[in-house]
Amino acid sequence: MKRTANAHWSGTIKEGKGTITTQSNILNQTNYSFKTRFVGEETGTNPEELLAAAHAGCFTMAVSAALTEKGFAPLSLDTVATVTMEHLSITSVHLSITGSVADIDAEGFEAITKGAEQNCLISQVLRIPISSEAQLLS
Incomplete structure (x- = not known):
């Protein structure tokens, strides 16, 4: 592909x-x-915003895949990816996910998201620190 x-x-x-x-x-x-x-004076996008969108989408799909593989049914997952740029270098990405998932506890949800943080395809091609946080909704 x-x-x-x-x-x-x-x-x-x-x-x-x-x-x-x-x-x-x-x-x-x-x-x-x-x-x-x-x-920020014009309407439009930028490479860092596009990277954030790609990473948010990839990570969220990776979390869904991992949950499904472990027998959990995600009802909804929402991710915000924050790309930080300092001195013309992208220095980090932070992924913040909230999810509503039946029959999983917060620790299990966080463990799955940590795996996806490192293993989604976009994470694998970046050579910068990547972090994430997870919040399970009741």
């Missing part, structure tokens, strides 16, 4: 603008720029 995304850029780094389009067209000429990345 291969997935693609296209990026287009015109202009200088600070004044230029670009667009990102994904193979599925879910992002279709979506704006990105220096301002969307570092200043």
Whole structure:
């Protein structure tokens, strides 16, 4: 399987603008720029936000797979991925998941999420510290 995304850029780094389009067209000429990345003055995305979205999705699916494999039925799982960038380097990702899962205790849920933290495909390709926290909803 291969997935693609296209990026287009015109202009200088600070004044230029670009667009990102994904193979599925879910992002279709979506704006990105220096301002969307570092200043926040324009509507659009940035690479760090896209990385956070990819990691949140991958991690959540990995948690669901691990729960299912162990015989638990997840009712809902919600993850926030926070990508931290310092001095033009991505320094960490923190994954915060809340879940509603029948017949599991908080310790079991956390153990499964810790495994997914290290083993989801996006986590495996990153060479930065990755952390997570889990909250089981009653």
